[in-house]
Amino acid sequence: MRLIAHRGFADEAPENTLAALEHAASSGADVMELDVRRCASGEVVVHHDETVDRVTDGSGRVADLTRAELAGLDVLGSGEGVPTLAAVLESVPDSLALNVECKEVGVAAEAAELLAGHDGDAMLSSFDRDALAEAGDAAPSVPTAFLTDSLRNRPVSTAVEFDCDYVHPHYFLPLLSKLVPRAHDAGIEVNVWTVRSPSIVRLLGLRGVDGIVSDRSDVL
Numbered sequence: 001m002r003l004i005a006h007r008g009f010a011d012e013a014p015e016n017t018l019a020a021l022e023h024a025a026s027s028g029a030d031v032m033e034l035d036v037r038r039c040a041s042g043e044v045v046v047h048h049d050e051t052v053d054r055v056t057d058g059s060g061r062v063a064d065l066t067r068a069e070l071a072g073l074d075v076l077g078s079g080e081g082v083p084t085l086a087a088v089l090e091s092v093p094d095s096l097a098l099n100v101e102c103k104e105v106g107v108a109a110e111a112a113e114l115l116a117g118h119d120g121d122a123m124l125s126s127f128d129r130d131a132l133a134e135a136g137d138a139a140p141s142v143p144t145a146f147l148t149d150s151l152r153n154r155p156v157s158t159a160v161e162f163d164c165d166y167v168h169p170h171y172f173l174p175l176l177s178k179l180v181p182r183a184h185d186a187g188i189e190v191n192v193w194t195v196r197s198p199s200i201v202r203l204l205g206l207r208g209v210d211g212i213v214s215d216r217s218d219v220l
C-alpha cells in the first residue's frame with residue numbers, strides 16, 4: 001500500500017516545510033502531500049490555511065503577504081519560513097513522489113506547469129473541479145486526483161469526467177467497498193485520507209485501497 005505523508009507527516013514534522021519534506025523522505029513515505037496557494041507577489045507557495053496565523057509567528061492572509069514576507073516567518077518553531085513550490089521541487093529527492101493539493105482555483109495551471117517540468121513523479125490533487133480542469137488544460141500529462149469527503153460529489157464519475165488518474169475519498173466515506181472496485185474498473189486508483197490508526201489501515205487494505213494519506217509514518 002502506498003504511504004502518503006500528509007503535509008510531510010504533520011504529527012512528526014513542521015507541516016508543509018522543507019524539513020517535513022526531508023522527514024517524509026527519510027521515514028518511508030512513497031509520496032509527500034502538500035498544499036499550495038498563491039501569495040501577494042505571485043508565486044505558488046506551500047501552505048495549508050488561508051492565513052498564516054495557526055502555524056507561524058505572523059498573521060494575515062497568504063494572498064496579502066509577499067514571498068519574502070512568508071520566507072521570513074517561522075513555521076511551528078522550525079526556524080523555517082513558508083516555502084515556494086519551486087523550492088520544494090528543487091529539494092525533493094528522486095525517491096519521493098509529490099501530491100500537490102491546490103487549495104485555490106487560479107493556482108492550478110501554474111502548479112501543473114511546474115510539475116510538468118519536474119523530473120520526478122508528481123500528481124496534482126484538488127477538491128475543486130475547476131482547479132482540476134485548469135490543471136488538465138495547462139499540463140495534460142500531469143496526473144490528477146479528485147479529492148472528496150462526500151458521495152454527493154459522485155467521486156468515481158467525477159474522477160472519470162475530469163480524466164483523473166486517482167480518486168481521493170475521505171476514509172470515513174460510506175460504501176468505500178463499492179467505490180474501490182468501481183474506480184479500479186475505470187482504471188483509477190484510490191488513495192484515502194487522513195488515517196492515523198493502524199487498525200483502520202488494515203481494514204482499508206482489505207477493501208483494496210491503493211494508498212493512504214497519514215500524519216504518522218508508523219501507521220502501516
Ligand code: G3P
Pocket residue numbers: 006033035048101147168193194213
Ligand atoms: O490529501 C488529503 C488532505 O490533505 C485534504 O485535506 O485539509 O488536510 O488539505 P487537508
Ligand code: MG
Pocket residue numbers: 033034035101
Ligand atoms: Mg491537503
